Amino acid sequence: MRPSWDDYFLELVDQVGTRATCDRGKSGCVVVRNKRIICTGYVGSPSGLPHCDEAGHDFKQMIDEDGTARQHCVRTVHAEQNAICQAARYGLQLDGTTLYCSMEPCRVCAMLIASSGISRVVARRRYHAGQDTRHILAQASVELTIVEDVVESYEGQ
Numbered sequence: 001m002r003p004s005w006d007d008y009f010l011e012l013v014d015q016v017g018t019r020a021t022c023d024r025g026k027s028g029c030v031v032v033r034n035k036r037i038i039c040t041g042y043v044g045s046p047s048g049l050p051h052c053d054e055a056g057h058d059f060k061q062m063i064d065e066d067g068t069a070r071q072h073c074v075r076t077v078h079a080e081q082n083a084i085c086q087a088a089r090y091g092l093q094l095d096g097t098t099l100y101c102s103m104e105p106c107r108v109c110a111m112l113i114a115s116s117g118i119s120r121v122v123a124r125r126r127y128h129a130g131q132d133t134r135h136i137l138a139q140a141s142v143e144l145t146i147v148e149d150v151v152e153s154y155e156g157q
Contacts, residue, residue, distance in 0.1 A: 021051035029079035041083030080109040103152035104130040114140035
């Protein structure tokens with residue numbers, strides 16, 4: 001049986017994520033217009049800077065609103081950010097595109113998505129801190145589809 005377009009592009013997200021250079025977040029992203037790939041991105045350090053795989057993680061402690069302390073690696077750029085940067089670098093318009101990603105984007109990624117003209121986001125799973133994301137995307141009239149209504153978990157979360 002042929003996969004739906006959403007399932008097809010989510011499978012490609014997983015493949016793109018294999019290029020990630022942070023072993024904690026093997027996330028990928030694919031941006032599509034009219035069933036054609038515009039750009040991709042994966043979790044990785046900015047060009048020319050050391051990767052987690054080479055230099056180790058750069059952990060910072062983050063405190064959730066409920067007081068929960070989490071370790072967050074700040075050496076890398078998120079997959080969604082990298083995809084949007086690739087589009088900017090190569091002059092690719094994102095108006096009216098669909099962004100496919102491993103989990104709900106973070107707050108910063110949601111703001112970039114809204115600002116770049118992306119009209120739909122399809123995420124495989126939820127993000128543990130996705131409340132702001134849902135609010136931002138709704139305010140910006142960006143459709144959000146979550147395929148599996150479970151929170152993504154990863155090491156050291």
